[in-house]
Amino acid sequence: MGNKSNSAISRREFARRAALASAAASLAPTELLSSKSIPAPLPAQQPANAPKLSPESQAEVESRIQAIFAQYGNRLSEAQKTDIRRLATEAQPPLDRLRAFATDNGDGPGLYLKPLIERERKPLAMPATPKPAATPKSS
Amino acid sequence: MPGEEIFHLSVSELAKRIEAKKLSPVELTQIYLDRSQKLGPRFNAYAHLTPEIALEQAKAAEKEIQRGHYRGPLHGIPYAAKDLLAVKGLPTTWGAKPYADQVFDYNATVIDHLHGVGAVMVGKASMIELAGGMGYRFASASLQREAKNPWDTTCWTCGSSSGSGAIVAAGLAAFAIGTETWGSIICPSAFCGVSGLRPTYGRVSRYGAMALAPSMDKIGPMARSAEDCARIFAAIAGHDPKDRGTVPIDKGAFTYSPSIELHSRPLRVGWLTNAWKTLAPGVAKPIEAANRTLKKYFSSVKNVALPVGPWEEAGNIIVAVESAASFRSLIRSGRVSELTDPLGQIAGYVNEQYAGADYLQALKVREIIQKKMDSLFDTFDVIATAAQPVPATPLTLNLETDLAFPDPLGGIGNICGLPAISVPCGFTDKNLPVGLQFVGRAGDDYAVIQAGRTFQLHTDWHKRHPKIH
Numbered sequence: 001m002g003n004k005s006n007s008a009i010s011r012r013e014f015a016r017r018a019a020l021a022s023a024a025a026s027l028a029p030t031e032l033l034s035s036k037s038i039p040a041p042l043p044a045q046q047p048a049n050a051p052k053l054s055p056e057s058q059a060e061v062e063s064r065i066q067a068i069f070a071q072y073g074n075r076l077s078e079a080q081k082t083d084i085r086r087l088a089t090e091a092q093p094p095l096d097r098l099r100a101f102a103t104d105n106g107d108g109p110g111l112y113l114k115p116l117i118e119r120e121r122k123p124l125a126m127p128a129t130p131k132p133a134a135t136p137k138s139s
Numbered sequence: 140m141p142g143e144e145i146f147h148l149s150v151s152e153l154a155k156r157i158e159a160k161k162l163s164p165v166e167l168t169q170i171y172l173d174r175s176q177k178l179g180p181r182f183n184a185y186a187h188l189t190p191e192i193a194l195e196q197a198k199a200a201e202k203e204i205q206r207g208h209y210r211g212p213l214h215g216i217p218y219a220a221k222d223l224l225a226v227k228g229l230p231t232t233w234g235a236k237p238y239a240d241q242v243f244d245y246n247a248t249v250i251d252h253l254h255g256v257g258a259v260m261v262g263k264a265s266m267i268e269l270a271g272g273m274g275y276r277f278a279s280a281s282l283q284r285e286a287k288n289p290w291d292t293t294c295w296t297c298g299s300s301s302g303s304g305a306i307v308a309a310g311l312a313a314f315a316i317g318t319e320t321w322g323s324i325i326c327p328s329a330f331c332g333v334s335g336l337r338p339t340y341g342r343v344s345r346y347g348a349m350a351l352a353p354s355m356d357k358i359g360p361m362a363r364s365a366e367d368c369a370r371i372f373a374a375i376a377g378h379d380p381k382d383r384g385t386v387p388i389d390k391g392a393f394t395y396s397p398s399i400e401l402h403s404r405p406l407r408v409g410w411l412t413n414a415w416k417t418l419a420p421g422v423a424k425p426i427e428a429a430n431r432t433l434k435k436y437f438s439s440v441k442n443v444a445l446p447v448g449p450w451e452e453a454g455n456i457i458v459a460v461e462s463a464a465s466f467r468s469l470i471r472s473g474r475v476s477e478l479t480d481p482l483g484q485i486a487g488y489v490n491e492q493y494a495g496a497d498y499l500q501a502l503k504v505r506e507i508i509q510k511k512m513d514s515l516f517d518t519f520d521v522i523a524t525a526a527q528p529v530p531a532t533p534l535t536l537n538l539e540t541d542l543a544f545p546d547p548l549g550g551i552g553n554i555c556g557l558p559a560i561s562v563p564c565g566f567t568d569k570n571l572p573v574g575l576q577f578v579g580r581a582g583d584d585y586a587v588i589q590a591g592r593t594f595q596l597h598t599d600w601h602k603r604h605p606k607i608h
Binding site: 039072076080083091095098099103137 | 354418448449456476481484488491492502504507552
């Protein structure tokens, strides 16, 4: 079967792919990000083979977990919470690798987006005689 | 009772008989329906059959052909559509319990295109719930339960176009439509021993198809040969103003006829040296033989390595973020708990938490790898490797823990929207199919089709089919 390593990413479609997500500290509720509400990173219930994370990454994982539990905790079983903790932890190393990849300020994102362009809209009626510009255009 | 062989004829072979009026579309449809009713449940291949629609379309096709109005190679040919494509008035379940009663009042563009060329829809193919968009741990992650591989029913078909793979391999329809965001056409094609084409992103309209990751979702054919894939692709490709992700008119359409092969360019093949960390022994042998075949019949075959970088990581984030957005109401409402798979019930909560800045970093990385791959395709027309490093896996396997390996080519191919084809290239010692994959430059779908077609002109693996009684 497949070789699992620390850098291995689950292959089978989105089995783990969609699950190997990471949380955004910036999207978490503010109170959960404060040092008061988040104690030092807690490796609570960490599985034995959990990836080794830097303190910063571990804190981020914990904030992500707490954000999920704060929003959805009442609908999750203890087993699901444990699973979420594992998923959130496993998601961090790939996220750290992605962030570490050097990109320049000018590197454009590979968006697949075609903005609405004028010719696709209903053409505007042209005035018979264009009015002269009253004032010089400013940019 | 018709002979078994007719169920495994290619579209091209069936079309010849239909055009010559030696084969009745109504009779062909009826025998496929009978076979699908009998064998479909054995493989959990269908979400549901559509006999009324099928017979109505088959009768119309037959009438037209009798009158001399033959529309082309798909006229009167029975097919199945993955159950994430909207068909007016019919349930479209997306393979998931929360959508079990969902009915649309319009057709997906692909369905309309196939109707336009006279193809006959016999049913909706089963699939992994939400095409795996919420994650899944087991093959059973489907409203229609686990799809069983016709080559060995203790094994899986792979996902998420699971039913599409089973239907084509078992000869329940002449072809099927699948979709791929990451691996969902290539993997089932490899596991089921069929030919599957993942077109360039934007070449086939997704209008009326379930959105998973809109910047990566693609629709393509699964059939018995690369040539069949070309014919089906020609019918469904093209710009669609209803899908803003489709490429412009002049780049969208695809035409195919066997005569264009006379003018085909010699293909330069790059044999990938780092696509898979290891190949299972049963896969390695057929792949080595395939390499020898390529060296014999292609103009050049040279080793090449994929660029190294966090391409998979970028792909993972793009899929996670976009799928969380696509299924936000399902996640927020808590109905995600109705999904079958334990991972699918919770992964959306994690995916929802991504930062916008990380998503944009992933899109920047996408741009970088797009350029790198475009340069690579200045040297090679196609790159090739095993479609999967393992053969079909047991139905009960925990995919999350027991089937994890790096897949840089899948990551690169899908975040860059590159076309790919998987064609059968042999069997393991347990008689499970092995697939060979060709990947091409964005927009050069013809190169991967030509590569698959050339390989199949010199091999007969695609003509093998499982013995089904």
